[in-house]
Amino acid sequence: MQNGYLILSNALNKSQLKKLKLNANQMIRDFNKGIDRRQSATNIRRKHKDINKNGKIFFGNQCEYYSHINAYAKSNFIKEIVNKILGKKIYLFNEQLVNKSPNTPSSFSWHQDSGYIHFKHKPYLSIWL
Numbered sequence: 743m744q745n746g747y748l749i750l751s752n753a754l755n756k757s758q759l760k761k762l763k764l765n766a767n768q769m770i771r772d773f774n775k776g777i778d779r780r781q782s783a784t785n786i787r788r789k790h791k792d793i794n795k796n797g798k799i800f801f802g803n804q805c806e807y808y809s810h811i812n813a814y815a816k817s818n819f820i821k822e823i824v825n826k827i828l829g830k831k832i833y834l835f836n837e838q839l840v841n842k843s844p845n846t847p848s849s850f851s852w853h854q855d856s857g858y859i860h861f862k863h864k865p866y867l868s869i870w871l
Contacts, residue, residue, distance in 0.1 A: 750823075754871070761810035762871070769801050769808060770841055797846025801839040811839070820869065827867055835866055 754762075794800055805812040814820065815837050824832045842850045854868065 748827075753819075758814070762814060765808035765810040766839055766841065769804060769811075769839060770799065773799055773801070796848035797843035798848050798850060799841045799843075801841070803837060804839065805834075805837050811837075823869070824867065828865060835863075 805815045815834060821832065840850060842848060852870065
């Protein structure tokens with residue numbers, strides 16, 4: 743690890759990526775049908791306004807509803823990476839999928855959300871896919 747980040751090239755095979763994409767597409771279809779399981783995000787939306795705009799949709803804490811995303815987030819592969827960096831006692835604190843539609847005026851660059859956590863917490867890491 744260098745400069746605070748680690749890149750694992752080709753960490754997932756095509757089959758794994760296909761399954762994750764199937765779930766992500768289902769999440770978007772559910773959202774477009776009006777299925778909204780984001781109750782936990784209601785207070786965040788009140789405070790920061792709805793951040794779904796300009797072709798971006800943010801889905802938080804949805805893995806329990808989508809089997810492939812759930813399996814990936816809780817996989818031994820992920821656990822081993824996190825164990826090596828943070829130690830043996832780990833928790834899934836937050837998972838989020840961001841869909842950025844093509845040909846929209848928005849962008850989505852690498853960043854950290856640690857500034858939004860306003861309580862004392864243990865060290866954590868973000869995994870971007």
